[in-house]
Each structure stands twice: as C-alpha cells, then as structure tokens.
Amino acid sequence: MKATSKSAHGKNSSSENSGEDLSSKLGKLFEDSLKDIYWAEKALTKALPKMIKNASSQELVDALENHLSETEEHVRRAEEVFKVIGKEPKTKKCEAMEGLIKEAEEIMKENDEGVMRDAGIILAGQKVEHYEIATYGTLRTFAQTLGLDDAVTLLDQTLEEEKNADQKLTEVAESAINIEAAHEQAE
Numbered sequence: 001m002k003a004t005s006k007s008a009h010g011k012n013s014s015s016e017n018s019g020e021d022l023s024s025k026l027g028k029l030f031e032d033s034l035k036d037i038y039w040a041e042k043a044l045t046k047a048l049p050k051m052i053k054n055a056s057s058q059e060l061v062d063a064l065e066n067h068l069s070e071t072e073e074h075v076r077r078a079e080e081v082f083k084v085i086g087k088e089p090k091t092k093k094c095e096a097m098e099g100l101i102k103e104a105e106e107i108m109k110e111n112d113e114g115v116m117r118d119a120g121i122i123l124a125g126q127k128v129e130h131y132e133i134a135t136y137g138t139l140r141t142f143a144q145t146l147g148l149d150d151a152v153t154l155l156d157q158t159l160e161e162e163k164n165a166d167q168k169l170t171e172v173a174e175s176a177i178n179i180e181a182a183h184e185q186a187e
C-alpha cells in the first residue's frame with residue numbers, strides 16, 4: 001500500500017473525500033454487505049426446510065418450497081456478484097438474520113401446529129423477506145453507483161424474487177390463515 005500523498009499543488013487540498021476515495025470506501029462497504037447477505041442466504045437454505053416441516057397449509061408449504069429453490073439460486077447469484085468484483089466468495093456472519101431465524105424457531109415452538117403456527121411462520125418469513133429486500137435494494141444502488149452493471153442485473157433478479165416471495169406470503173395470509181385464525185378465536 002502506498003502512502004496517501006498530499007496534492008502536489010498543496011493549498012488546502014482535501015484529498016480525504018476525493019471521488020476515488022469515496023468509491024473505494026463504497027466498494028468496501030459493498031463487499032462487506034455482500035458477505036453478510038451471502039451468509040444470510042446460506043443460513044436460510046437451512047432454516048426454510050424447518051419452516052416447511054412445521055407448516056400445515058398446502059399453500060404455505062408450496063410458497064416456502066418455491067422460495068427455498070429460489071434461495072439456493074440466491075446463494076449462487078451472490079457468488080457471481082463476488083466474481084464481478086474479482087473476489088472469492090466469503091461469508092460474514094449476519095447478526096440480524098441470525099436473530100430473525102431464532103425468532104422464527106421460537107414462534108414455531110410456542111405455537112401449536114396448525115393455523116396459529118402457520119400464521120407465525122408467515123410473520124417470521126415476511127420479516128426475513130423485508131430484511132433481504134432492504135439489503136438487495138441498497139446493494140443494487142451501490143452497484144449502480146460503482147458502475148458494476150453485471151452486478152446490478154444479478155442483484156435486481158434476486159430483489160424481484162424477494163419481493164414476489166413477500167407478496168406471496170401476504171396472499172397466503174389473506175386467503176386462509178387469518179380467516180381460520182379468527183374462527184378459532186371465536187369458538
């Protein structure tokens with residue numbers, strides 16, 4: 001690493017926040033966030049099968065199974081994004097996702113199998129999707145700023161699938177579970 005040199009022209013030059021410096025800092029933040037979501041996606045490929053096993057409604061099982069195969073693709077896509085920036089894929093533990101997965105496990109333990117557990121799985125699942133949507137949305141914006149067009153395309157594909165998964169969970173909640181949960185309460 002070469003030492004940062006002061007501008008040859010001297011006079012109050014502020015090299016600290018030069019465009020080049022900012023873009024290398026943004027590049028570092030981009031890489032760190034990518035490691036974080038790469039860890040999260042891998043963790044989800046293990047968490048989703050447990051949620052599927054605990055779900056009762058066929059519609060919910062189908063939605064989760066579909067998103068499990070998409071999530072496996074998200075892991076591969078994240079690896080492609082690492083390739084775009086010329087780095088080896090590495091994980092960095094995502095504390096937020098670890099917490100969300102723990103929460104999902106608690107909800108499944110605390111609620112009896114059936115409509116209530118299904119409702120809890122949807123709640124936990126949507127929190128996960130929103131975390132992913134926020135992360136991929138920001139990563140895509142960073143990639144745009146950094147001029148990483150191939151990364152933008154990859155991140156966009158995953159972002160769309162996360163949004164669809166979230167939407168699907170809303171539909172499942174609206175169709176069966178909430179109605180049944182309300183009936184159960186009224187009995």
Ligand SMILES: [Fe+2]
Pocket residue numbers: 041070071074132158162
């Ligand atoms: Fe994902």
Ligand SMILES: [Fe+2]
Pocket residue numbers: 067071128129132162165
């Ligand atoms: Fe997802």
